[in-house]
Amino acid sequence: MTEPSRQWPLWEVFIRSRNGLDHKHCGSVHAPDAKMALQNARDAYPRRRDGGSIWVVRAEHSVASDPDAKPEMFDPAEDKIYRHPTFYTLPDEVNHM
Amino acid sequence: MTAATQTHPAHLEYVLRLADTSLILGQRLSEWCGHGPVIEEDIALTNIALDLIGQARLLLTHAGALEGRGRDEDQLAFLRREPEFRNLTIVELPNGDFGQTILRNYLVAAWQRELWQALPGSGDAALAAIAAKSLKEARYHVQHASDWVVRLGDGTDESHRRMQAALDLLWPYTAEFFSATPVDEAAAAASVGPAWASLEAAWTGAVTPVLEVATLAMPARTPFLSRGKAGVHSEHLGHLLTGMQHLQRTYPGGTW
Amino acid sequence: MYTQAMDIPSPERDETARGGPRSVREAEYEAEIDAKVARGEFIEAKDWMPEAYRKTLVRQISQHAHSEIVGMLPEGNWITRAPTLKRKAILLAKVQDEGGHGMYLYAAAETLGVARDDLVDALHSGKAKYSSIFNYPTLNWADIGVIGWLVDGAAIMNQIPLCRCSYGPYARAMIRICKEESFHQRQGYDLLLTMMKGTPEQRDLVQDAVNRWWWPALMMFGPHDSASTHSGDSIKWGIKRISNDDLRQKFVDAAVPQARVLGITLPDPALKWNEARGHWDFGPIDWSEFWNVVNGHGQCNRERLADRVQAWEDGAWVREAAMAHAEKQRKRDRLAA
Ligand SMILES: [Fe+2]
Ligand SMILES: [Fe+2]
DSSP states (O other), rough: OTTTSOOOOOOEEEESSTTTTHHHHEEEEEEESSSHHHHHHHSSSSSTOOOOOEEEEGGGGOOOOOOGGGGHGGGTTOOOOOGGGGGGGOGGGGGTO | OOHHHOOHHHHHHHHHHHHHHHHHHHHHHHHHHHOOOOOHHHHHHHHHHHHHHHHHHHHHHHHHHTSSSOOHHHHHHHSSOOGOOOOOOGGSOOOOHHHHHHHHHHHHHHHHHHHHHHHHGGOOHHHHHHHHHHHHHHHHHHHHHHHHHHHHHHHHHHHHHHHHHHHHHHHHGGGGGTTTOHHHHHHHHSSSSGGGGGGHHHHHHHHHHHHHTTTOOOOOOOOOOGGGGGGGGTHHHHHHHHTTTHHHHHSSTTTO | OOOOGSSSSSTTHHHHOOOOOOOOOHHHHHHHHHHHHHTTOOOOOTOOOHHHHHHOOOOHHHHHHHHHHHTTHHHHGGGGSSSSSSHHHHHHHHHHHHHHHHHHHHHHEEEOOOOOOHHHHHHHOSSSOOOGGGGGGOTHHHHHHHHIIIIIIHHHHHHGGGOOOBBBBHHHHHHHHHHHHHHHHHHHHHHHHHHHSSHHHHHHHHHHHHHHHHHHHHHHSSSSSGOSHHHHHHHTTTTTOOOOHHHHHHHHHHHHHHHHTTTTOOOOOTTEEEEETEEOOOOOOHHHHHHHHHTOSSSSSSHHHHHHHHHHTTTHHHHHHHHHHHHHHHHHHHHOO
């Protein structure tokens, strides 16, 4: 591995293509500082006018859930079917509720 | 051809200066494509080259219309001879290292920004429209290049030394940005656009603090004055055109 | 592009060989991963994965990235000489896209825990391969059109199946890349059509370029399936989905009518429609040439690598200065706070 001082740090790039949508992860860039990370993201990703707003986040600052802990993280939501609208059968007359 | 008969030659000259400056700088920057210091920057420089070539196409097309001899952007770009080019000399100089390239980008973009800002008031509606579009691009070019100038001026001893050398080399060519010429006077009088001398204070006001933050020493003005905008160029333009015009000259009458 | 890259022996290859004792836990995990892939599910960056899978991915994705970056050079050779401003802009945008592709792919490789600088070092030291197609020279302007038509065309055919490959970050990078690729082939073909409408000299240029690029383009799909060394694991893991020969046939079938519309002759006297197979038959590929170029004896192997190394070395002071400034600035900001 290269010593960290030599290589520019990695930044994750999130782009919102237009107002009203979520910022979506679209890739990453290397840059020595935030300003340049933004510029690099601007120059690399929305080259076909698909950009409205950009976030950049130092990759090392993102904290990820442990994939091995997936069962305890996500399975408990599985049997809470009453959270879903389709759980409730209503008379046809009010079916658009 | 009413537009042509109404056109003062100074008007055409004025537009050609802008067109050729964007064209030749775009051509120089395109040499970097694939050779940048890091991919991210390779992509950024190419974006700037694309903006400049886009400007050149609009301006040359407009110049062709003003000239009224039916020449399109490509006939003007590829079939004019060296002394017919009206670009600022600074943009035809070889790229040098990345620092020299980026410093030139900064000096020229800061000048273009002032110019594009002043041109929406032009009596030439087509030119005004091109200026409005180009202003957005120039603002980004200034941002990108000035950040780099500061970064490299301030970065390491080596980068500082290289940037100071680049500034010492390029600075004398910036006098041409503002030297008074009859074309300026006539263009200003016909409200085509500002005399370039009038932009000097704003440009200097913008550039000085950036160079200061970059810890670079601004060289003193010397009597040297380049005259590319009058068609008197450095030795470098001929070589640049040799490559750029190669195909059109070698295969006359081709369709591309 | 460039499934070819994974089918050729490289010094890195031996490391990927399976073997050594595996724990029971690992064996279980591995079975789980294989099952997941078989169900068409994605593996994501932080998921456990067999070491051989990880190494194969790092090799394939980084070689793919190197190919995009080195691939900027042959076309870059004509940017300053493009014959019109429109073509210059198109070519710049196209070559820039390839740089972007390299960047997306390096980023995908980095999710596997390798540093981009290390991958780049492997390219520069000759340890990592890139697609041999870029070791051919671009000798006339029509080469730019033919590269778009045939080389990008072959690349697109190679790449589309990778949009569904089992490794999520790679698949997503490929989706983005394939979207951008869509104009690459069309601009090349459009360039050629325009030249074919020009002077006889221009038509000769096109034919000359086609003559030089046709066979190398066919070689881009890699050795025959019977001679392909890595395909087994790669297909099992869903990082390769269609065989070299099937893709090559698909490519030939698509190119023949396109060549006819263009009005050029493909340099293969054996090209013949085979009614029974429903495909075009084509002549034997000269694999000795292929291996020569792979093994470093093409026209441009040295130049391409030297160009990349020089760009990297010339940029060292820039990259260092940018880091130094960022560090100084952070210190200054801290003092000011
Ligand atoms: Fe690509
Ligand atoms: Fe491509």
